[in-house]
Amino acid sequence: MKLLLGQTLSFINDPFMVPPGEAALWERRGAVAVEDGVIKEVGAADALRATFREAEVVDHGEALILPGFIDAHVHYPQTAIIASWGKRLIDWLGSYTFPEEARFGDRGYAEEIAARYFDLALSHGTTTSVSYCTIHPESVEAYFTEARKRGLRAFGGKTCMDRNAPEDLRDTVQSAYDDSKRLLETWHGVDRLGYVITPRFAPTSTPEQLEALGTLWAEHPECLMQTHLSEQTEEIDWVMGLYPEAKDYTDIYDRFGLLGEGALMGHAIHLSARERARLKEAGARLIHCPTSNTSIGSGLFEMASLKAEGQRVGLATDTGGGSSFSMLRTMAAAYDVGQLHGSALHPAQLLWLATCGSADSIGMGDTIGRLARGFEADLVVLDLASTPGIAQRHARADDIWEAVFPTIMMGDDRAVTTTYVAGAAVPA
Ligand code: GUN
Ligand code: ZN
DSSP: OEEEEEEEEEEOSOTTTSOGGGSEEEEEEEEEEEETTEEEEEEEHHHHHHHOTTSEEEEEEEEEEEEOEEEEEEEGGGGGGOSOOSOOHHHHIIIIIHHHHGGGGSHHHHHHHHHHHHHHHHHTTEEEEEEEOOSSHHHHHHHHHHHHHTTOOEEEEOEEOOSSSOGGGOOOHHHHHHHHHHHHHHHTTSTTEEEEEEEOOGGGSOHHHHHHHHHHHHHOTTSEEEEEESOOHHHHHHHHHHOTTSSSHHHHHHHTTOOSTTEEEEEOOSOOHHHHHHHHHHTOEEEEOHHHHHHTTOOOOOHHHHHHTTOEEEEOOOTTTSSOSOHHHHHHHHHHHHHHTTOOOOHHHHHHIIIIIHHHHTTOTTTSSSOSTTSBOOEEEEOTTOSHHHHHHHTTOOSHHHHHHHHHHHOOGGGEEEEEETTEEOOO
């Protein structure tokens, strides 16, 4: 048994549904009791010290203990090309992304980048990632092998593309189905890993491939399914030309059985009223990727109105279209995008999105993403005064929300003092 001491914030409600400041319990001197990788109790430090007298005490002082961040949409193979200059989506894919992804047929390279990706994610306090791999099964093997070695709860899958991609990055209808099925059977449910059926997006799959992957998903509804939806206007024009019979972009996935509760729709920016109604009815999850949406020039996700109408939303870096590995930088971008829409997201809403919201979006809302008894002990510890600029603003704070907001807006991996995976501190 370990007792971690520090400030604690435990969400008890969705801060988009209740007054945000009342959505979480805050302890100035709190404690998290951890045993066998699971949270046993959360409460006031004095009370838990009295209850768990034998526990090893780790005192994080004034730092804030939170659930580890959950990044609901990343492309780990794009780690080395993050922050590439000057392109919009389709050109960016062709110029930077596809040439890099073509290297992942080499298992050694895939292993090197998977290890580098997880090192970076953990140093930024991200304990769960939901990643696209490449079309190569080797890239999936490397990802899951590395995640398993580190004891992570991680999700991912083979990206499928059988058209509109370079020759060496195309699979076929049959190989996409067969490889995905074999990888799913090998990895889904092993330790803390989950397989995600992954058609990249409608333009790079033939209707036959989307149909085959819809069939695979129907055969394995225990898996998640991830894809991209309505990210850029040029992309939407392109896709509607490729699927002229579809009512809209959402309808393409719907027609092939790729819409449902376990569907993670990356970006979801330019949606019609019909699409919003249908996505909600199907229970699909919308994944907000704000640093990517600004960096590639995609558009402004309508967080406030989407949450108000009851959509389920997760938050993500979209590494490497996104410009940062940090979920703090991602929260800051979500805040900025909200402001451009006339709604200032509360710090509670931003932190909730990066933890509970993302957990809920991947069907893990009762397992990870909350400081509460019975949840897995993946944690991040944040120094709320990690740089001189943050520290001087933090010194003026009157409550916990004001104390944490400068770190949300200006923080990065320097704010992360410790990351815990299943109760064990990750070596720096
Ligand atoms: N749409 C299809 N593939 C991608 C990708 O790799 N990144 C982003 N941002 N959008 C995509
Ligand atoms: Zn993406």
